[in-house]
Amino acid sequence: MKALLSLNKYLYKYRGRLVLGFIITIGARVFSVFTPQLISDSTTAIEQYVNGEITSVAEVKEELLINIGLIMGAVLASAILTFLMRQTFIVVSRFIEYDLKNEVYTQYQNLSLDFYKRNRTGDLMNRISEDVSKVRMYLGPALMYGVQTLTLFVVVIYFMIEAAPMLTLYTLVPFPILSFAIYKLSVAINKRSAEIQQFLSRLNTYTQESFSGIAVIKSYGILGRFNSDFVELSNQSKEKNISLVRVEAFFFPLMILLIGFSNLFVIYFGGMQYIDGKIESVGVIVEFLLYVNMLTWPVASVGWITSMVQQAEASQERINEFLSETPNVKNHSPNSSEDIKGEIEFKNVSFTYEDTNIVALKNISFKVNKGETLAVMGKTGSGKSTILELIGRLYDVDEGEILIDGKPIESYNLNGLRQQLGYVPQDAFLFSSSIRDNIKFGKADATEEDIINAAKNAAVHKNIIEFSKGYDTVLGERGITLSGGQKQRVSIARAIIKDPQIVLFDDCLSAVDTETEEEIFSKLNKISDNKTSVVVSHRASSAKNADHIIILDEGKIKEEGTHTELIDQKGYYKDLYQKQLSEKEN
Numbered sequence: 208m209k210a211l212l213s214l215n216k217y218l219y220k221y222r223g224r225l226v227l228g229f230i231i232t233i234g235a236r237v238f239s240v241f242t243p244q245l246i247s248d249s250t251t252a253i254e255q256y257v258n259g260e261i262t263s264v265a266e267v268k269e270e271l272l273i274n275i276g277l278i279m280g281a282v283l284a285s286a287i288l289t290f291l292m293r294q295t296f297i298v299v300s301r302f303i304e305y306d307l308k309n310e311v312y313t314q315y316q317n318l319s320l321d322f323y324k325r326n327r328t329g330d331l332m333n334r335i336s337e338d339v340s341k342v343r344m345y346l347g348p349a350l351m352y353g354v355q356t357l358t359l360f361v362v363v364i365y366f367m368i369e370a371a372p373m374l375t376l377y378t379l380v381p382f383p384i385l386s387f388a389i390y391k392l393s394v395a396i397n398k399r400s401a402e403i404q405q406f407l408s409r410l411n412t413y414t415q416e417s418f419s420g421i422a423v424i425k426s427y428g429i430l431g432r433f434n435s436d437f438v439e440l441s442n443q444s445k446e447k448n449i450s451l452v453r454v455e456a457f458f459f460p461l462m463i464l465l466i467g468f469s470n471l472f473v474i475y476f477g478g479m480q481y482i483d484g485k486i487e488s489v490g491v492i493v494e495f496l497l498y499v500n501m502l503t504w505p506v507a508s509v510g511w512i513t514s515m516v517q518q519a520e521a522s523q524e525r526i527n528e529f530l531s532e533t534p535n536v537k538n539h540s541p542n543s544s545e546d547i548k549g550e551i552e553f554k555n556v557s558f559t560y561e562d563t564n565i566v567a568l569k570n571i572s573f574k575v576n577k578g579e580t581l582a583v584m585g586k587t588g589s590g591k592s593t594i595l596e597l598i599g600r601l602y603d604v605d606e607g608e609i610l611i612d613g614k615p616i617e618s619y620n621l622n623g624l625r626q627q628l629g630y631v632p633q634d635a636f637l638f639s640s641s642i643r644d645n646i647k648f649g650k651a652d653a654t655e656e657d658i659i660n661a662a663k664n665a666a667v668h669k670n671i672i673e674f675s676k677g678y679d680t681v682l683g684e685r686g687i688t689l690s691g692g693q694k695q696r697v698s699i700a701r702a703i704i705k706d707p708q709i710v711l712f713d714d715c716l717s718a719v720d721t722e723t724e725e726e727i728f729s730k731l732n733k734i735s736d737n738k739t740s741v742v743v744s745h746r747a748s749s750a751k752n753a754d755h756i757i758i759l760d761e762g763k764i765k766e767e768g769t770h771t772e773l774i775d776q777k778g779y780y781k782d783l784y785q786k787q788l789s790e791k792e793n
């Protein structure tokens with residue numbers, strides 16, 4: 208129960224509604240207990256008439272009519288209160304589910320990239336949906352039925368003892384057995400359901416991947432292999448479902464069996480006691496039969512509640528594990544809102560990726576003045592993207608420091624800093640919404656004119672208006688697929704619409720031909736005259752106009768200077784430049 212204690216803050220938050228729920232539940236159960244008593248009174252009245260203790264039929268009729276009226280009143284009151292009981296407990300559980308989901312989601316967002324590397328997306332999704340749902344079962348149904356069972360027990364047993372103490376004892380004998388059996392059954396059901404759930408996500412991942420990769424599967428001609436794998440997986444899924452059904456099928460027969468036993472106990476022992484004169488009337492036996500039936504579901508639910516609480520405990524433990532994670536990259540100045548001008552300086556920066564232990568940067572130093580452009584080149588895996596990620600503070604450096612406008616990067620408000628950067632990552636990720644929304648993503652209050660200008664500057668406007676729905680064209684699964692180059696340019700438009708002080712381009716024009724690349728750079732030069740740019744590229748054509756170029760090799764700076772200086776150095780840059788120039792000419 209330790210993990211569930213962390214939910215107490217929410218129970219406290221909704222304490223008013225919960226207390227009301229408790230009162231309503233007690234009321235609902237008290238009213239429901241009147242029925243057996245009134246039926247018992249009615250039976251006794253009939254018995255007394257039969258025995259000649261009451262001689263007037265009219266008197267019996269009157270008592271019966273009054274009792275029927277009272278029963279209807281009590282049932283109605285109990286029904287209304289039961290409705291209100293659900294309205295309080297279940298509604299509170301939905302409120303808490305909403306709060307908890309938001310808490311988990313906010314935490315996910317605050318955690319650094321390394322957290323996402325360590326944990327699989329499916330797991331993150333499961334904790335925010337499946338696990339939160341299981342916790343809600345504890346806060347809603349488990350709590351509600353728990354209170355209901357307890358109230359009903361106290362009230363019913365009180366009246367039972369009042370009416371016939373010994374008979375109460377006999378009647379209750381099968382109940383602990385029923386409760387234990389249901390508990391065991393619930394555990395078995397939950398175990399099998401969890402297995403099915405896990406298997407289902409495997410099946411879903413498999414099908415989703417095979418649909419996403421349908422072009423590759425078809426072009427390799429391996430539809431048959433995928434088909435038979437799918438049949439095998441669904442066969443396993445069927446077997447698991449059948450095994451669940453087998454266990455579930457025991458639930459109701461078991462309940463009916465045990466209720467049957469209790470009823471037999473009441474009739475047999477009640478009858479004996481009546482004959483022995485230990486209970487006054489047959490009415491008591493009738494009353495007890497009704498009590499037994501009233502108690503059956505609550506007793507069964509003890510087992511069910513226990514297993515729900517156990518599951519919630521396990522789920523909350525998993526949720527707490529993520530909630531207690533602290534982001535590696537911390538926001539040290541959440542309240543400051545300092546504007547940046549755009550000067551970037553790396554001073555002896557080294558960086559190792561924690562998960563792979565790969566030393567991506569070794570003792571890197573450079574300075575980019577406000578308004579200047581730095582081009583970063585080098586072989587694949589040499590650390591180019593890492594430089595951009597460090598400027599965006601997606602990671603913190605291990606050694607050395609990064610200064611923005613002469614101040615340590617950590618001293619800026621993390622979100623404030625990122626909002627002033629225009630980062631275009633290597634693989635352009637676009638959301639499954641319209642092109643307009645994707646571009647606007649960088650600036651929520653952008654006007655139509657801003658959007659069109661950004662698209663024009665990223666040289667993608669012409670492509671967009673060629674689509675029949677223009678900027679309203681939906682991308683992704685439900686919409687069209689953009690070409691690699693179009694995606695990259697929409698992603699550039701998204702970054703520049705923010706009008707950021709610093710733009711970071713991570714090889715984001717690799718899928719665009721050299722002419723379009725040059726067109727984009729000349730437009731960007733015009734609009735970002737006083738902006739600082741860091742451009743990662745494999746093409747010398749993207750780098751040659753930069754104020755400074757660095758060539759990385761295995762995390763170290765191998766060459767640096769302007770285009771002319773590097774050509775003079777006759778090293779990697781010169782070779783690359785000449786090779787790419789001759790390729791272009793041919």
Ligand SMILES: Nc1ncnc2c1ncn2[C@@H]1O[C@H](COP(=O)(O)OP(=O)(O)OP(=O)(O)O)[C@@H](O)[C@H]1O
Pocket residue numbers: 324560561562563565566567585586587588589590591592593594633714
């Ligand atoms: N998130 C990560 N976790 C662990 N290792 C990483 C991560 N990102 C990059 N690396 C490793 O760090 C090194 C530098 O990677 P980086 O992406 O900075 O290179 P790059 O020069 O941008 O390469 P490319 O030109 O192929 O994009 C590589 O060896 C890479 O495998």
